[in-house]
Amino acid sequence: MGEFTVTGLRVVREAARSGSFTRAAERLGYTNRIDVAVLSGDPDRPGDTTFEPLLDDSLFLAVHPAHRLATRASVAVAELRAEPWITGSNDIGSTLLGAWSGPSWHPRIAHTARDWIAKLGLVSAGLGVTIVPGLAVSALPARLSIIRIDDPQAHRPTHLAYRSGTIPPDHPFLEALRDTAATLAADIRARLRT
Structure with missing residues (x-):
């Protein structure tokens, strides 16, 4: 947002990982x-x-530019089942992948990284794919391919x-x-x- 000044208002930016x-x-x-x-x-x-x-906020897939899906505009979730995933936690329910976890699909987590710089570095190295929130898309490195996920839960x-x-x-x-x-x-x- 840049700077914002209003008398009597203090802006504190915090990221809380709580569902409450x-x-x-x-x-x-x-x-x-x-x-x-x-x-x-x-x-x-x-x-x-x-x-x-x-x-x-739509969810997107970030992939290495040489990835098999890199030139696609969109991808169905079913096409992502065999991908090596980079997530923020081994607990799928607490990650952006949680929308798709269930009895029919258990994503293969290749790497976990708590911060976005590490996740995107792993994707840039071609070591897996990750889900990114739409709010982050404009700030992502241009070298990554960003793909729309065709799913109502995305x-x-x-x-x-x-x-x-x-x-x-x-x-x-x-x-x-x-x-x-x-x-x-x-x-x-x-x-x-x-």
């Missing part, structure tokens, strides 16, 4: 102090919080959440978040066209 808005706030020490959050997935919804869809909802009564819905910061989400969606479309 409330637990993440507690873990970060912000219980009853978070007025605005951008959340991915399906978070819990405290009663004093307003949630609105911000972006339906997305994660991203919400704007704000405490009711603490910040008005038309606050300039909320408007900036909405505008940034729209710009990111356009950047994703542009990257996939090239």
